[in-house]
Amino acid sequence: MGLLHFQAANCKNCYRCIRTCPVKAIEFKDNQARIVAEDCIFCCRCMKECPQNAKTVESDAGKVLRMLQSGANVIVSLAPSFAGFTPDPHGYIRRLYRAGFSQVRETAEAAEEVSRCYEEEFRRKGRLITTACPVVVEYIEKYSPQWTPYLAETDSPLMAHAKWIKERYPDAKVVFVGPCYAKKMEANQQPGYVDAMLTFDEVEWLPLLTAEEEVSAAAAAAAAVPADVPSPLMEARLYPIDGGVVETTFKTGSEQPASTRLRAVSGIENCRKLLSSLKELPEGYFLEMNACEGGCINGPAAGDHIHPLLKQDRILAYRQHPAPQGSALPMEKKDMIRRSFRDRSKAPVRYSKEEIRDILLKLGKERREDELNCGACGYDTCKDKAEAVLAGKAELYMCMPYAQTRAESFAHVLLEKTPNAVIAVTEQHLIKEVNAAVGVFFHTDSQQLLGLPLEYLIPAEEITLSPGEHARKKLYFPELRKTAIVSAAYVPEQQLYLVILHDLTEQEQEQEKLRALKQETVEMAQRVIENQMRVAQEIAGLLGETTAETKVTLTKMKRLLLEE
Template identity: 35%
Template sequence: MDCYKCIRNCPSKAIKITEQKASIIDELCIYCGRCVSVCPANAKQIRDGLSRVKQLINSGATTVASVAPSFRAEFSHFSDEEFITQLTKLGFNYISETALGAQIVSGHTEQFLKARNKGIYISSACPGVVELIKKYYPQYIVNITPFLSPMLAHAKSLKKELNKEAKVVFIGPCIAKKAEADNWPSLVDTAITFDELKTWMNEPGTNNSNHSEDVEFFPFKANSGNIYPIEGGMINTFSSNNNLLKLSFAGIDEVKGVLNRLDTIQHDGPVFLELLLCEGGCVNGPGCNSENNPVQNKIQILNSKSNKPEVPFKELALLNIECDYFGYTPIKQPEYKHEAIQEALSNIGKTSPKDELNCGSCGYNTCREFAIATLSGMAEPNMCVSHLKKIAYNQASILLKKIPSGVVLVDQQLKIIEINQSCINMLGHQPWHKDEASNNILNKHINELGYFTEHFTTAIHTGKEYNQLPIVQNGKSFQLSIFNIQKYKLVAGIIQNFESKEFKSDIIEKRTRVVIKKNMETAQKIAALLGENASFTDSLLNSILTDYSEEKADNNAPNASTHA
């Protein structure tokens, strides 16, 4: 819908526009969910996993819900027991906390770091960060700690505790978990978001009669892993290690800033970086309610960690969760010759560096970046609004010169912001009879036109419109129509000379009124993107004059009625 907000907010520019339609390129996507969160038209949707979950439950297989620890913020109106009851009513045989997997990962990671004297290490907990590194920073794959994520570690422990045939369903705030589940089908059978779970809970007939009466988390309740969803949660599960520097960064921009300068970090000992793709942590994931109180979210998460002794790590350490993140093909950015880029820039009207506005209306950070996107087939030239504005302006200027009727636009300060040569000629102002005449009167008060001052003043101040009003001024007979483009702010005057052989009393009137209504919405979009009323005027005039030219062509056709 010409807003390109998804592209502007996509950190990997993984959205392709073809024929004015957007599609996400999976190979480029890091599953951050920003496009879903920012799209005003709801054109981006998270893949639905409910049908798959229901199929697993209805198959009669043993099903386990692995629930992300941020559920206490998202479902704060439920106690733990009430939440477990709600899930068992949906048909799950066991309800378990993913936070247990987080505790396993913390234990293994801490033991791993204790054996390191120096180096930079990145947490494997956030699948979005791992995806970002694999695709765009492959040189730092070696820095990722060699362990499964909490979701995968938890799923592996559940399969070991129950049996390999048990079906594990992850429920959380994260879109990237869906992709991670796809990559590890032997551990996680499917993943759904909290929003999907709420939809499911609200469906009629969801009370499954086969549910268990057990209202305890399986196999036991988590503790320190519950604080993983907030920024710094993981590093706060570590015990004291004076030699280890622990830092946390959350949010795509912060994470990219860290990775862009990772090779410049200087520190004598080991550095552990907890990187999270969502600002503030998983409690702000794209699969949960964005209107929740962020302060209350953190309070809920912090209160879920108790001072009770948890299961010693040595009892969990027997589970092998080692893995590596090699073997993935990184994204290769296309390379184009300077001449090709310059030609692409020229195609969007950027013939010199001063033309490169870098306004970002297309969704890309710079005109050069956008030009490269057009070369790679990810973008279309008509996404450049400033380029479209120039085209519209040029077309309007040409048609304004040819149209026999006078056209003048006046703003709320009664200044002329557009006028054609026909208008100037029919009013008979000798000093203006030059090629650049229209430029000489732009931005001047309507008084200087010498005609119709009171009518334009009334139209602006009262919103009144004039329709085919006969007027005699300065010994000349005219027909004047004034239409509101933006009431009290911008009006268009159509002036015709009764004495002209080309006078047609109805064509401009009726066609202009229709065209204004049809093009108001499009013109407003362009005006909003550019922040200029001028663009509104250009688009409107272009439409009016194009429509008039088509009407005139019809009238001149051999079979056209002489009274058309």
Template identity: 30%
Template sequence: MVVPELCILCGHCVIHCPAKAKHVRDDVPKTKQLFNLKSRVIVSLAPSFASEFPEFSVEEMIFSLKQLGFWAVSETAIGADLVSQNIAKELDALQATGGKQKLFISSACPASVEYIKQYRPSFAPYITETSSPLHAHARYLKEIYGDDVGIVFIGPCIAKKREADVWNIIDSALTFNDLRQWFKKEGLLKKPSTPLDKTKEDFIPFRAGQGSIYPIGGGMIDSLKTYKKLENIRSLSFTGIEQIRESLEGLHNESLKAPLFLELLACEGGCVNGPGTRKGSSLALKTLRVNEYAFTAADRLPETVFETERDLSGSLPIEKKEKTKHSEEDIRHALRSVGKYTREDELNCASCGYDTCRLFAEAMLDDRAEKTMCVSYMRKLAQKKANGLIRAIPGGVVIANADLKIIECNTQFASLIGPDIELMFEAKPGLEGVDLQRIIPFGKYLSDVMTRSGPDRIEKEVVFGKKIFHISVFVIEKESVAGAVIEDVTSPQIQKHRIVKQAKKVIDKNLQVVQKIAFLLGENAAESESILNSIINSFSEDEEEL
């Protein structure tokens, strides 16, 4: 379950949930309603559309969006250019005058801003007070086209939905996945049949500058330097929450000798790899496509844009939440409850939705998470249950891989094979890795069921020394794992069990025969009664005629 007040909208759970149980809110219906409320609705299109829809030219993308009902399309990257110019001007003034603040953190990524303000609040004062590119772009569009226009963001980011909820000037936010589904429903994934007029299908009010390169790691820094050289300010870029967490570890404003600007993007690889994008595509190709698209843009916005002084302040406001602090002993106890006793046991796989096992342990202590959310714990638990069942089965059980090496067996199996194997089992419980063919002559049956075209089950009686075994061989996974249950039919206990079983079969069979006879007798009696009645009726009719 996602706890809204603790969620930073990074989309990590949407991408990694093994059950695909997490879904992004669909704002397409809300956008369609907007068409009825406003005559002009403008798309604020993220520049990463170039990597997400490489099959569309700029003109085709704009044309298709207009076919959905949008009045016009503008690049969110214009807002990115406005942000770059504003921050570059502030940093340039800083390096000229000096100052106590040395650390500056970008406010462009809403998920990164949420992460810092919620989970690393000591760094919150260093986040620049400049708007995000989307917020700046929406303000600019309203300034040019009037307050009555609608603004809908379309891009790779689900955190933009939070921005749309917070800032009234943004009406809704869609992901690229939302757009693709909408295109599909409207039959707009195909290219237009007639050539398009490039003068009509163009961005308003103009193309963006190098704000177009924001979606990739280091893109914002490159854009800043098109407005100011910033020679004495060091700049670093980190992508992904884990990298952000590590980059801030041990970092202090007071320890910096020169100003440092950090560009932080919550998605690994940058916005091109956001949770609202198509998965399975090459990150290298996505990055390359955005680079190529930005290469066709001018370095900067027209100078006339900056002649007007405009307020670009306002990073995403986040309500500060008090967190319960847990002792190290409590955290270690919670970790032990899911089988994590050492640092090596802390896999930090993030399958539970938390970046680290320690954060997951704290969430358990806060009743925000359950043990069953830990994949490694559930896997170990399932293995323990399976092992317990194998040990409890009265017959011999052995499980082997495709090379007929033992994966698991029980003590009954070792006892059936002989005293030498029993000694081996005592030394190495489970006999993992032992070659099955060296200790039993019927290992080939396990190979047979594992073949792609082989049967799923084989039942055989085999002679093993002075014993006769009944073996039930079954496939667990084709070409990978098979198992066998072995019974010594010469054992008095097994013989007694078989006699009882056979006796039950005989009783059941006799009961069925008796029931059948009774049924047939009943059927014959009814038939006889019917014949006799017809004869009586016949005689009665003859007597009446006389």
């Protein structure tokens, strides 16, 4: 199953996805934003935010269609947030049957068992972080691994359900229909249980069976579905609402110790804030965490167009209906749904004050007040942005105030208009500023040159940079096959050298052409003279005088050409 993809977009000066990414797992190169998969927690906020829809998720709809057409036993695990997505939940389930699925089972039936495991683990350990959200797990494992010991060691309802279905129907294919792409990533981490995933709206793309097929499919479904113990309500249908895990787990209202604190936190920022404000989970805390604000009902594929309160009301209403299969899922093999967690964090890279200052200086941020921390580059502070540049995730010029100041400066306009390549070089011989003509002359992206030694462009032995010296020299650049007059002068006010290249290549080529033309003309004149002389010798008496005159004229012309 594929995950997040991105396509080429006009990202220059946008940076919205970087701004919205809670863990800055996006790198920016050559005017393109790219997701760094190993840093990503799959919250999909960047997908929702991109004005150009540059980030997409590969759809499994074609794969599901092929499964159905092959006549395989395909069972749906339907996430409980579906009831918020549609005004007619029973009609939605019927629609799935009419697409050819042999059973449509609600993931909530496994969530009931998951909650029983949570309750038992909480009683045993006295504190617990629970989550059905793979984004929260990714965040903790990658960015806050000190919290992994507190995570409940039970599979999410999706994985528990898929495992149970595979155990009971070994030949079946399991298709999860849900509100969230991160579930794909979760399923990939334990391969072999979930065969494909559809979002709620993708179900609409599946063609309906013919009337005849429908009758036989319904009969087959009735035969396949066991008569489970009827259960009047499925509390776990509340799982997708913030607080639903707590409510399902402690639905009996049984006596809890006085120290018990049941807390639900949703929204990745809120989860982060809470985790960073605690040193350890206090005794008695039962935490429920969801990356999406309000819970899975507001997942990235749960229907943005529907108001969250309406979704919530629909789910509360649907909970009143008995489960279609009346199932309280018996998890005979509890060990099957146990899981563990590991520290997947990267060792933090620390940059020195000097390194950061150097980057800030290149952006003209010499004083504290120059650091506007405006966030236009996607980073919260200029310092964060400088660190991203050092980490190779951001490009230096991604600074709107800097770009604006540059664009507005008259000197800059002049620099950009001149055909000469102009390079400003620090006293340490590092390139501080270049105009566009530098990129043209050296066939490179001129912005990439900032911070590099001048020697990268011009061999040090070819040009002397010294405050007291005004250097000027004609240089040939063999790799570029170009010639230029290179001059360098020191600007004491700026403590910079100005190196200017005046490109002579075209001029030299023209002169070369002219030289070749002259040579050709001279050779031609010589041939005419020789020819004339030969003829003259043969008929000297008759035409002697005229030939002598022609020879004088041509010899004169030849001398003139050679002298020029």
